[in-house]
Amino acid sequence: xxxxxxxxxxxxxxxxxxxxxxxxxxxxxxxxxxxxxxxxxxxxxxxxxxxxxxxxxxxxxxxxxxxxxxxxxxxxxxxxxxxxxxxxxxxxxxxxxxxxxxxxxxxxxxxxxxxxxxxxxxxxxxxxxxxxxxxxxxxxxxxxxxxxxxxxxxxxxxxxxxxxxxxxxxxxxxxxxxxxxxxxxxxxxxxxxxxxxxxxxxxxxxxxxxxxxxxxxxxxxxxxxxxxxxxxxxxxxxxxxxxxxxxxx
Numbered sequence: 001x002x003x004x005x006x007x008x009x010x011x012x013x014x015x016x017x018x019x020x021x022x023x024x025x026x027x028x029x030x031x032x033x034x035x036x037x038x039x040x041x042x043x044x045x046x047x048x049x050x051x052x053x054x055x056x057x058x059x060x061x062x063x064x065x066x067x068x069x070x071x072x073x074x075x076x077x078x079x080x081x082x083x084x085x086x087x088x089x090x091x092x093x094x095x096x097x098x099x100x101x102x103x104x105x106x107x108x109x110x111x112x113x114x115x116x117x118x119x120x121x122x123x124x125x126x127x128x129x130x131x132x133x134x135x136x137x138x139x140x141x142x143x144x145x146x147x148x149x150x151x152x153x154x155x156x157x158x159x160x161x162x163x164x165x166x167x168x169x170x171x172x173x174x175x176x177x178x179x180x181x182x183x184x185x186x187x188x189x190x191x192x193x194x195x196x197x198x199x200x201x202x203x204x205x206x207x208x209x210x211x212x213x214x215x216x217x218x219x220x221x222x223x224x225x226x227x228x229x230x231x232x233x234x235x236x237x238x239x240x241x242x243x244x245x246x247x248x249x
Contacts (some may be wrong), residue, residue, distance in 0.1 A: 004243040005197055006158065006216035008139070009110070009226075009235065010059055010212050012037045012045040022048045024087050024230040026246035027055040027216065029106045029139070032087035035061035035069025042091050046098045055246030057139070059110030060087035069109035070176070077124045092133075104158065105129050106129035106139035107146070114171065115149075116141040122149035130155055135249045142213050143171055158247055161214035163193040163233060164223065169208035180205055186213045186229045190236050193217055197242055216247065 005172045008027040011018045013036040022028070028106055030045045031037030049056040061069030063083065067093055073237055075083065088105065095102050107115055115122045122140075126149040129138050134154060140146030140161035152156040164183045174181035183189040195202050197216070201209040 003241070004245050005214065005237065006055075006108070006247050007021060007219070007237065007244050008057075008160075008216050008247075009219045009221045011048075011221050012041045012059070013195065013222060014041070015221050015226070016219065018045060019048055020227040021219075021221055021230045022054060024053045024064055024234040025219070027056050027057060027104065029059035029104075029108075030091060031108070032058050032060045032091045034063040034083070034087055035065060035108050039090075039094065043098060045243050046091075046095055046100045050100050053246075055103040055248065056095065057104035057106055057137075057247065058088050058091050058102060059106055059108050060084050061111050072110045075128075078118070080121065080124040081128040081131070084125065085132055086130075088132045099151065101249070102133075102136065103249045104137035104139050108162070112141070112146070114211075116144035116147040116172065119145050119149070122146045123153070126153040126155060128152045129139065129153075137247050137249055139216060139247070141171075141173065156249070158215040159213050160216050160218055161193075161196045161212045162218050164189040164220060164229070166205040167202065167210055167212065169204040169206050169210060171210065171212065174205045178205065185225050186225060186232055189229065190233050193233055194236060194240060197237070197240070 009025045010029045012030040122145040136157045138150035139158045147157040204210045
């Protein structure tokens with residue numbers, strides 16, 4: 001079993017439970033004003049990170065609020081670099097004022113999923129992160145094109161696994177629109193998370209045994225039971241003797 005793991009959550013996206021989730025996690029991915037969030041929400045979430053000793057990271061996505069950044073778009077390499085730079089610059093300026101050091105970058109939604117599979121897009125994301133700050137950790141789906149691109153571009157990367165999403169047998173995430181893709185049961189999600197941390201196989205949505213390596217586990221902050229789930233998973237990790245610690249650059 002792994003003896004340490006990061007436990008991250010996507011925050012600053014307009015949910016009312018950020019302050020309640022924060023005590024249970026070790027890293028926060030903060031919306032940067034494109035798919036969700038604004039200057040006030042970024043500032044508030046960064047302050048919560050400082051208060052609870054949680055590592056702060058940027059969570060940039062497509063500027064598509066109508067679809068919450070979950071609609072696949074086709075942007076050029078230059079457009080991707082500009083999109084990320086604008087969002088990273090915005091949150092970095094606020095973080096500097098608040099005295100909080102950004103530790104990582106985790107793309108959001110469709111940008112994340114597309115970059116996990118598309119080599120050219122993954123390279124564009126990695127290039128943008130490196131150009132902005134080569135010390136930032138790039139968080140991406142475990143064993144995906146995104147983390148591979150990060151390594152090629154000299155970045156530290158963190159392989160991410162999802163506690164409340166089902167996987168396909170190839171290691172990609174099952175599409176949200178597919179029945180059973182989101183694990184609604186907290187008990188089932190916790191069981192999957194513990195299996196990943198123990199190095200055990202999980203069962204893919206198509207019934208295959210799958211091994212998923214993870215440096216960080218993700219909880220989606222927009223779950224209706226996010227607070228209770230975060231607390232239950234943190235208690236389960238603590239009970240299993242796993243040291244929960246944030247991403248550090």
